[in-house]
């Protein structure tokens with residue numbers, strides 16, 4: 513195929529701002545690549561996961577953060593918007609609530625949201641940075657999560673201290689290990705317990721992640737022998753060329769090389785499993801997106817659907833479940849190599 517010739521086409525400036533759309537002649541470059549593999553423009557296949565961003569406040573300030581979160585951010589979802597999300601969860605019969613941030617636990621309504629979703633018998637995921645479990649004022653958080661069967665999905669980009677601290681900040685590794693030990697003591701990650709503890713790896717810098725299954729074995733061996741830590745599974749994620757990581761790419765002059773690497777590694781077999789096909793993402797203000805990354809790029813959903821969770825009426829829910837997905841060149845981050853999503857690699 514001659515696709516790599518086309519693939520060189522976008523200039524540095526045109527790679528991120530995308531063009532969406534409805535006219536065949538105006539489709540995004542990503543969609544042109546899909547079309548070159550006889551794959552139609554992306555559409556959703558229902559909503560399995562409601563991913564809710566509870567705000568940008570975080571106790572950490574990681575280099576690669578695609579949310580631009582940090583201790584100085586003040587954007588926080590209100591209880592009113594959270595209640596609208598819970599209503600949608602119930603009315604649209606969405607099985608999973610995926611809570612993210614920032615550090616979602618720092619939202620003052622976090623525990624109320626978890627209790628409500630647990631009461632609705634939904635699967636609840638907490639995307640946890642681990643160090644929040646060791647922060648003052650959050651001492652009983654692990655017990656709270658366990659009592660409500662919350663699945664913990666936790667960032668740990670390496671089993672080596674220096675690598676984690678370089679990416680996520682001083683002493684993050686040791687505090688993460690302390691948090692993992694507490695989770696293990698409660699049953700998280702133990703084969704004898706249903707409490708699920710997933711670790712998340714992302715590469716240091718502009719590289720694709722290694723094979724997930726193989727890396728999981730390395731993590732298991734090293735964390736067990738060095739720290740006696742157990743976990744359920746490992747997810748590998750690709751660093752998306754947006755937000756803080758994008759700034760880093762530009763500053764280090766590696767942006768174009770990284771984009772080309774993602775584009776050249778396009779894998780059509782990942783497309784069916786892309787998370788946007790079964791996810792609805794809500795930002796801290798209640799606006800709706802196809803995924804967390806589109807949220808960060810301010811690319812709202814399209815179609816004859818209200819753009820805010822508060823405005824959704826029952827009649828809009830079916831249209832919401834079957835909608836055209838907004839794509840752009842950042843989507844090459846999800847389709848490169850084995851693929852990447854909030855559920856880890858898309859091919860094993």
Ligand code: SF4
Nearest residue numbers: 570572574577614641
């Ligand atoms: S812990 Fe997560 S949300 Fe917080 S700064 Fe790091 S990557 Fe961003």
Ligand code: SF4
Nearest residue numbers: 786788803805843846
């Ligand atoms: S960034 Fe990934 S999840 Fe989001 S719309 Fe693109 S392919 Fe889908």
